[in-house]
Amino acid sequence: MLEIITSGAIPQRHGFFTRKGGASSGIFAGLNCGFGSTDQAEIVAINRARVAEAMGVGADGLLSVHQVHSAEVVTVTAPPGGSVERPRADAMVTRLPGVALSVLTADCQPVLLSDPEGGVIGAAHAGWRGAMTGVLEATVDAMEAIGASRTRIRAVIGPTISQAAYEVTEDFLQNFLTEDPENGRFFANGQNGRYQFDLPAYGLHRLRGAGIGHAEWVRHCTYGDPDRFFSYRRTTHAGEADYGRLIASIRL
Known part of the structure; x- marks a missing residue:
């Protein structure tokens, strides 16, 4: 049986x-x-066919991109035809019914977005690099460009690595402080001169800063629950x- 985490916000x-x-099986045991x-x-x-069935689309209707930790967003305007090479991007938006947008993660943030009244949805892969370079804001902008209103957009961050499990170096911290000195709020002191980074809090900060109506995290840590989640770290x-x-997915 598939296990699917959802949010009442969408x-x-x-x-x-x-x-x-x-x-x-093996190290991939489960739904890889x-x-x-x-x-x-x-x-x-x-x-993936099991996921497509759960989403109510055919295997060709479960859309994904070649993720590269960028701020690139693809706007889906027509169903894919035949074997199409996946674009290099980290988010998708659409107002097209009958297709399911999806992103893959293994500690990074999967973010699903919806403007229910405008009939526009989005899906984004947001690790620290993509979040810092603006993939979440770019996704909101792309949704707005096809009819969404940002004040109606609801965003949900799915299972991701939590602060307790995300140890980083001084250089990592300095990279964020250079971007914005206020980013220090997302770091706590760790052991041996290292720090603990709060990725979902940073994602929520970026989403709320984009002016959307609602943002939340489902509060599941990928690192700490090996029976349920894969984790790169x-x-x-x-x-x-x-x-x-x-995989995380959304459809109209």
């Missing part, structure tokens, strides 16, 4: 899928939806060769 069909209910992993491609396709600490990718 009325459209949507979900942050956990790793439960998939066909993958990342073709970029070294998992068997045919097994990943089975997992946990895999690195365990010395494993690769990691699965979680």
Whole structure:
């Protein structure tokens, strides 16, 4: 059985899928939806087909991008035809019914957005780099360009790495302080001269600064719950060769 985390803030069909209910095995055990992993491609396709079915679309209707930690946003205006190469971007928006926008994560923030009255939705992949360079604001701008009103937009951050699990260096901290001295609020002192970064709080700050109507985090940490979530950082600490990718999706 698939496990799907949802939010009452978004009325459209949507979900942050956990790793439960998939066909993958070994270090990818569960619902690994990342073709970029070294998992068997045919097994990943089975997992993605299960997600598509849960979202009420065909396998071709589960849309994704080639994520590159950028602020690039794709506006989907027509159903994809045949085998189309995925654009290099980190967010999608649409007002097109019958397709499901999706993003993959394994500690980064999956963000689903909706303007229910305007009939516009969005999905964004926002790690620290993408969030800092403006992918969330760019997604809101792209939604507004096709008819959304930013004051009506609701955004939900799905399972992501929490502050307690996100240890960073002095250089990382300085990078954020250079961008904005007020960013110090998202860091706490850690051990051995390191710091703990609050990625979801930073994401909420960027979303609210964009002037949207509502923003929330589902408050699930990917690092701390290995039975439910894949985690790049946990895999690195365990010395494993690769990691699965979680999927989040939304449709009109």
